[in-house]
Amino acid sequence: MNQAILELREKLDQALRNMASTAGLENLKVEYLGKKGSVTALLKNMGKLSAEEKKSFGREVNELKDYVMEAISRQTAALQEQELQRELNAVEAFDMSVPPVLDRGSYHPITLVQRKCEEVFRSMGFTVEDYSEIVTDYECFEALNIPPFHPARDMQDTYYLDNGQLLKTHTSAAQNAIYKKYRDALINEGKPIKAVFPSRCFRNEATDACHENTFFQMEGVMVGEDISIANLIYFMKTMLSEVFDNYGLKVRLRPGFFPFVEPGFELDISCQICGGKGCPSCKHSGWLELCPCGMIHPNVLREGGIDPEKYSGFAFGLGLTRLAMMKYGIKDIRDLNSGSLAALAQFTDDK
Ligand code: DAH
Numbered sequence: 001m002n003q004a005i006l007e008l009r010e011k012l013d014q015a016l017r018n019m020a021s022t023a024g025l026e027n028l029k030v031e032y033l034g035k036k037g038s039v040t041a042l043l044k045n046m047g048k049l050s051a052e053e054k055k056s057f058g059r060e061v062n063e064l065k066d067y068v069m070e071a072i073s074r075q076t077a078a079l080q081e082q083e084l085q086r087e088l089n090a091v092e093a094f095d096m097s098v099p100p101v102l103d104r105g106s107y108h109p110i111t112l113v114q115r116k117c118e119e120v121f122r123s124m125g126f127t128v129e130d131y132s133e134i135v136t137d138y139e140c141f142e143a144l145n146i147p148p149f150h151p152a153r154d155m156q157d158t159y160y161l162d163n164g165q166l167l168k169t170h171t172s173a174a175q176n177a178i179y180k181k182y183r184d185a186l187i188n189e190g191k192p193i194k195a196v197f198p199s200r201c202f203r204n205e206a207t208d209a210c211h212e213n214t215f216f217q218m219e220g221v222m223v224g225e226d227i228s229i230a231n232l233i234y235f236m237k238t239m240l241s242e243v244f245d246n247y248g249l250k251v252r253l254r255p256g257f258f259p260f261v262e263p264g265f266e267l268d269i270s271c272q273i274c275g276g277k278g279c280p281s282c283k284h285s286g287w288l289e290l291c292p293c294g295m296i297h298p299n300v301l302r303e304g305g306i307d308p309e310k311y312s313g314f315a316f317g318l319g320l321t322r323l324a325m326m327k328y329g330i331k332d333i334r335d336l337n338s339g340s341l342a343a344l345a346q347f348t349d350d351k
Pocket of ligand 1: 169170171172219220258260261264292293294295315316317318
């Protein structure tokens, strides 16, 4: 065997014997087989050799390469095994009784209040309805006593689609379909219509701490014979008391204008942060605006195929986003869409 090759082989054997880390082995590999490595350097002298010598030298260099590769990978495997053993020995006795920590994720605060409201209304005999987010002008406005060019349309800056439909600006847009769905049961079987319908809503509004172009509402309607404002107050009070776990919760109605109700109201609850004494959150009034509502306008009932002479009803449009912010003390609406799991995960209590 060529002398230089023999020497390299011995040098490698010795280096391997002293090698204690896998990182060192990587360096060794470069030292021998890298572009500027010692094996590569051997080839540089090939030019001086005769054709015959070249042949055997070339073969020996290739054998050396294989030898280096194999020796290093054998040593690497041995060292890895040793390192694993060392780690395993360092692990203390494993306690099988410790429960695993499973991160099951969490619900979004709006989902939590939505589910709570659905649960409360279901328990009071309401159905929970689903409805499209893309609706027609008729559903969103005309069926709700807001004809084209009515100034009330300015209250809601609307996203219109190219096909003439629009992104619903309020959950009231499903009212007409709900009346039509249940009016036969009302008229023929005397079953009152009791439904809630949560949904995302969209308005072209500048974003700030209290406004977003996308938000959640939950609409509710009850229609039957002799339904009055007393029923409206009762259901709203019960629902809000349960959502806020405050059974002495005070509510008050103030007049408010909405074309689809007559009379229309703003419903306020006593401030949950200061208990009604007055604080920055309630602008020192002790009250918080939460849920516009009213007695359904006769035109709206008529449009839904229900005779307003015989039947009456109430409707409300609960701001779910607002409700979540109040229940959980979230001061900036943008936090709800921030995607910050650390911020949003803290409200799920059944994790
Ligand atoms: N749809 C109204 C809005 O988003 C809220 C509303 C007011 C809904 C009064 C109602 C109601 O059902 O009776 O501005």
